[in-house]
Amino acid sequence: MDGYQAYGAGKAGGAFDPATFIRQPQTVVRILCWLFSIVVLGCVANEGYVNRPEEVEPYCIFNRNQNACNYAISMGTLGFLCSATFLAVDIYFPQISGVKDRKKAVMADIGVSALWAFIWFVGFCFLTNQWQVSKKEDNPLNEGADAARAAIVFSFFSIFTWVLLSLLAIHRYKMGADSVIFNQDYMDPKPQEPAEAPPTDE
Structure with a gap:
């Protein structure tokens, strides 16, 4: 980076550095959110139902409440997809040249x-x-x-990881743009066309 910042990233056009990206706090926390979602989804989908010989269909171990298992599976699935989507946005974020677009991405992350x-x-x-x-x-x-307890524990951990992501996004929003080089309509400059040679007298 050249020192100029807009919502936590430098001017667009730089090469993607995986080592720098993976060390960013929001990347680490987002990967944790992704993993916690997988754990909750896996626990409830695989072991959240009990099969009894006298029962026609398996029932949810959470007080026989199908809504509890459905909610946990939905949380895990959508949380996984949402984490993966914003992880992709984080990768692409430094390539966004418009400050307004960066601001929208950060605000979406907060919300x-x-x-x-x-x-x-x-x-x-x-x-x-x-x-x-x-x-x-x-x-x-x-x-x-054990699966039920794990789902509950990782649901609890997920509250804090998503809160932390929100706080990190708020921090990026407060950073704003460096007014020296960025403004609200900033776009990376296009390469200048070579100047035409002046006509020569023959």
């Missing part, structure tokens, strides 16, 4: 991260409540208990 922190908070409360009121006779062998 989406705050929304997901709330979604995970609701999910954590919902799963915890349904697990606490689950009846032992519904699952006498305690099948999937």
Whole structure:
């Protein structure tokens, strides 16, 4: 980078540096969000249902509440996709030359991260409540208990990772653009055409 910044990145056009990118705080936290979503999704999708001989269909281990399992699976799937999408945006972000476009990307990051922190908070409360009121006779062998606890724990961790992403995005928003080189309509300059040679007298 040449020292000039716009919302946490330098002027567009530089080469992508994977080592620098992977060390950025928002990259590390976003990868954690991505991983936590996979854990919650995997735990509930694989071990969140109990099969009983007398039951026609498997039922959710969270108090036999299908909505609890559906919510957890939806959270995990959409959280995974959202994390992957914004990870791709982070990779592309330094190539965005317009400051207005960068500002929109950062504002979207703030809003989406705050929304997901709330979604995970609701999910954590919902799963915890349904697990606490689950009846032992519904699952006498305690099948999937570890998976249920893991889903609850990683839902809890996800609240903080998404809050942290929101705070990091707010920090980038407050950084704004360096007024020396950037303005709200800044675009990378186009290469100048070579000047025509002056006519010569014969």
